[in-house]
Amino acid sequence: MLSKGLKRKREEEEEKEPLAVDAWWLDPGHASVAQAPPAVASSSLFDLSVLKLHHSLQQSEPDLRHLVLVVNTLRRIQASMAPAAALPPVPSPPAAPSVADNLLASSDAALSASMASLLEDLSHIEGLSQAPQPLADEGPPGRSIGGAAPSLGALDLLGPATGCLLDDGLEGLFEDIDTSMYDNELWAPASEGLKPGPEDGPGKEEAPELDEAELDYLMDVLVGTQALERPPGPGR
Amino acid sequence: MVLQSSERHYRDWDHRRLGPWCSPTGSPAPLSCETGCGEGSWILVCRLLVPTQVSLLSMEEDIDTRKINNSFLRDHSYATEADIISTVEFNHTGELLATGDKGGRVVIFQREQESKNQVHRRGEYNVYSTFQSHEPEFDYLKSLEIEEKINKIRWLPQQNAAYFLLSTNDKTVKLWKVSERDKRPEGYNLKDEEGRLRDPATITTLRVPVLRPMDLMVEATPRRVFANAHTYHINSISVNSDYETYMSADDLRINLWNFEITNQSFNIVDIKPANMEELTEVITAAEFHPHHCNTFVYSSSKGTIRLCDMRASALCDRHTKFFEEPEDPSNRSFFSEIISSISDVKFSHSGRYIMTRDYLTVKVWDLNMENRPIETYQVHDYLRSKLCSLYENDCIFDKFECVWNGSDSVIMTGSYNNFFRMFDRNTKRDVTLEASRENSKPRAILKPRKVCVGGKRRKDEISVDSLDFSKKILHTAWHPSENIIAVAATNNLYIFQDKVN
Numbered sequence: 206m207l208s209k210g211l212k213r214k215r216e217e218e219e220e221k222e223p224l225a226v227d228a229w230w231l232d233p234g235h236a237s238v239a240q241a242p243p244a245v246a247s248s249s250l251f252d253l254s255v256l257k258l259h260h261s262l263q264q265s266e267p268d269l270r271h272l273v274l275v276v277n278t279l280r281r282i283q284a285s286m287a288p289a290a291a292l293p294p295v296p297s298p299p300a301a302p303s304v305a306d307n308l309l310a311s312s313d314a315a316l317s318a319s320m321a322s323l324l325e326d327l328s329h330i331e332g333l334s335q336a337p338q339p340l341a342d343e344g345p346p347g348r349s350i351g352g353a354a355p356s357l358g359a360l361d362l363l364g365p366a367t368g369c370l371l372d373d374g375l376e377g378l379f380e381d382i383d384t385s386m387y388d389n390e391l392w393a394p395a396s397e398g399l400k401p402g403p404e405d406g407p408g409k410e411e412a413p414e415l416d417e418a419e420l421d422y423l424m425d426v427l428v429g430t431q432a433l434e435r436p437p438g439p440g441r
Numbered sequence: 442m443v444l445q446s447s448e449r450h451y452r453d454w455d456h457r458r459l460g461p462w463c464s465p466t467g468s469p470a471p472l473s474c475e476t477g478c479g480e481g482s483w484i485l486v487c488r489l490l491v492p493t494q495v496s497l498l499s500m501e502e503d504i505d506t507r508k509i510n511n512s513f514l515r516d517h518s519y520a521t522e523a524d525i526i527s528t529v530e531f532n533h534t535g536e537l538l539a540t541g542d543k544g545g546r547v548v549i550f551q552r553e554q555e556s557k558n559q560v561h562r563r564g565e566y567n568v569y570s571t572f573q574s575h576e577p578e579f580d581y582l583k584s585l586e587i588e589e590k591i592n593k594i595r596w597l598p599q600q601n602a603a604y605f606l607l608s609t610n611d612k613t614v615k616l617w618k619v620s621e622r623d624k625r626p627e628g629y630n631l632k633d634e635e636g637r638l639r640d641p642a643t644i645t646t647l648r649v650p651v652l653r654p655m656d657l658m659v660e661a662t663p664r665r666v667f668a669n670a671h672t673y674h675i676n677s678i679s680v681n682s683d684y685e686t687y688m689s690a691d692d693l694r695i696n697l698w699n700f701e702i703t704n705q706s707f708n709i710v711d712i713k714p715a716n717m718e719e720l721t722e723v724i725t726a727a728e729f730h731p732h733h734c735n736t737f738v739y740s741s742s743k744g745t746i747r748l749c750d751m752r753a754s755a756l757c758d759r760h761t762k763f764f765e766e767p768e769d770p771s772n773r774s775f776f777s778e779i780i781s782s783i784s785d786v787k788f789s790h791s792g793r794y795i796m797t798r799d800y801l802t803v804k805v806w807d808l809n810m811e812n813r814p815i816e817t818y819q820v821h822d823y824l825r826s827k828l829c830s831l832y833e834n835d836c837i838f839d840k841f842e843c844v845w846n847g848s849d850s851v852i853m854t855g856s857y858n859n860f861f862r863m864f865d866r867n868t869k870r871d872v873t874l875e876a877s878r879e880n881s882k883p884r885a886i887l888k889p890r891k892v893c894v895g896g897k898r899r900k901d902e903i904s905v906d907s908l909d910f911s912k913k914i915l916h917t918a919w920h921p922s923e924n925i926i927a928v929a930a931t932n933n934l935y936i937f938q939d940k941v942n
Contacts, residue, residue: 250829253832257835265584265585265586266583266585266674269673269692269693269723270692270838273721273742274779274782274838276721277721277778278775278779281775281778282775285775
C-alpha cells in the first residue's frame, strides 16, 4: 500500500510541543470546558491530529473508527482555524500563523493522496470501482488537480500543512511543474460542509513557495482577521 | 409459550432474598428484594489468570484443566500480551464464565458446586475448558494480517447437555461446542493390543463395546465457521431470541446469520457511503432485543442509537427509532464527538431500556423516548478537563463496556487505575471499587475508592494525576441472577461477590 513507502521527517515528532503550553482551556479550575469552544484551536492540537491521522493511515488496516473520529476532529479544528465565510477566497490564506511554517516545510499532497487512496482502496476491496482516478500514483500534486474532484474532500481537509512525509522537502516535488497558476489558490478555505467541492477552485492543496515578506504580510492579515472574526461553530 | 430464559431469570431474581447490606457507618441498610450495590459489601472470591503454558498442556495431553487450576493459576504472574483478556461473558445460568484473550484463546470457568464440606468455596470459579478459538491469519489478497484477538463471546442458551458459544475475531465468527465426556467405550475386538487393525478374517466373535467411566474430559469442537462476510472489523455479535439466528456487526455493516448456514448471510444494515471519502460515522456496537426477535439496536461513533425492525424491510437502513441527546453547549469542545462515541450498547433484561457507554458517562434510555436518556451517570467526570492529554495518548479512544445486573437495578462499568463503578438506579447511590492484587485479600471486603479532583486530598483518596491510565477495566460481566461479577484487568480475571450473611 502507498503508506508503506512514506517516511516522516523527525522534525514532525519534535515539533509536538508539550500541550500544557497551549492548553489554556484545560484550566483545572473549570469543571468543564470553557463556556464557549475556544475560538481558535492551538496549532499543536492541529499538528497532533494530523500526526494521528498519519499514524492511522500508516497501519496496514487502519482502525476505521479511530480514523473517522480523528478526521472529524481535524475538520472541527480546521474549521475553527479557517473561518470560511469571512474571508475572500482568492488571496487570503486562513490558516493560523504556525501552520504556515509547516506548510513551507512539508507537503500535504502525499498524505492527502495516501488518505484518499486508502479510502479508495477500501472501496476497491469490494470490487466497487467508482474511484475515478488513481490519485495515489501521481507524484506532484499539480497533476492531480484536473480530475481530482471526488478526492477533493480529503485534500480539502488536509489543505494547509500536514505531516512531513518526504525527505527531500517541498522543492523537490515542484521542480518540474509550473505552479504559478495556483499561487493564489493556496489557502482555500475549508468548506464547512464535508463535501468535496470544486467550487473553491482547483489547486488548493498546492504549496507554492512564499517568500518571507509575503509570509509576514499574510500573517498580519491573518492575525488581524482572526481578531475580528468569530468562527462558525462546527456543524453536526 | 416457552418462557425465554432471560425473562425467567428476571422473575426469579425478584424473589431472591439477600442478607442485610452494611453501609460504611456499620448500620444495616434497608433490606431489599432487589439487589443494591451497597458500599463495602463486595468481596473478592478469586483472582484467576491463565498463563500460556496451561493451555498448551491441556491441548496436547488432554489434561483435566481443573486440576491445574488450583495449584497453578492463582499465584503466578507471567503475563504476556497474548494473555490480555479481551472479552468476558457469563452464560445464561451463570454456571459458566467465558473469557477470550488477545492470543485467540477462550478459557471457560465453571462455578464450584456447593457442598456442605466446603461452603466457603461456593461462588468460586475454576477452569473448565481451554481452547484455541482463532489463529492469526494472513489475508494474501490484501496483504494483511488478521488478528486472532477474540473481540466478543456470546453464549447460546443451553438446549442439551452440551454448551455452545459464539466467538469472533475481526473477521470470522465461530460456533463452538463444549461437551463433557466421562465414559469411554471399551472392548472393541477390531484392534489388537498395539492398536493395529486386525485382519477381519481373524475375527470370529461379535463383541459389543461397553461404556466404562473415565476421568472427566471437557472437549471443545468447532461446529461452524462463519467466514468471509466482513470487510471491516467485527465489533459485536448478538444471538437472537429465536435461537436460530444471530447477527455480526462491523464498522459499516451488520449481517444476519442462520446458525445452520455458514456460506451465506443477509446484510441487514449497510452504512457505507458510495464515496468512502464521505465517511463520517461508523457502527460501534449492536444487539438484538432480548424478547422481540425482529428488533435490534446499533450505536454509532457520533453518539446515536438506531433501533431497527427487520419486518419493515430487508435492508434496515432506515431506522424505526433514533436516539440522540442534543449536545450540551456548555460542554462543547473539539473532543465532543470523540467522547460522545458510544463504545457499548446493552438492552436491559426486561427489554424496556437500553444502556449506552460513551467515554465519560453511562446513559439509560427508555425505548419510548428518543430525544434524551432517562438517566445519565458520570463515570469519571474529572477526566473532562484532561481530554487533550487523553487525546494525545489515545486513551480517549478506549472502548469501555457496560453491564446490567440481573434485575436491571444496578449498572456497572469500568474506568482507569483498575477502578470500576456501580450505579444503583433506585437509590441513586454509586460506588467505585478497585480490582488489583495489592488491594484485595480473598474474602476481604472491598473498600470503596474515591478520586480527589482538587483541593485537599484526604487520606485514602487518590488524585486524578496519580491515576494509572494503562490499567483500564474495559470488560466486565454480571452473573445473570446473583450478585457475582467478573472484572477483567489486563490478564487477570477477578471474581467478586456480595457478602451475604
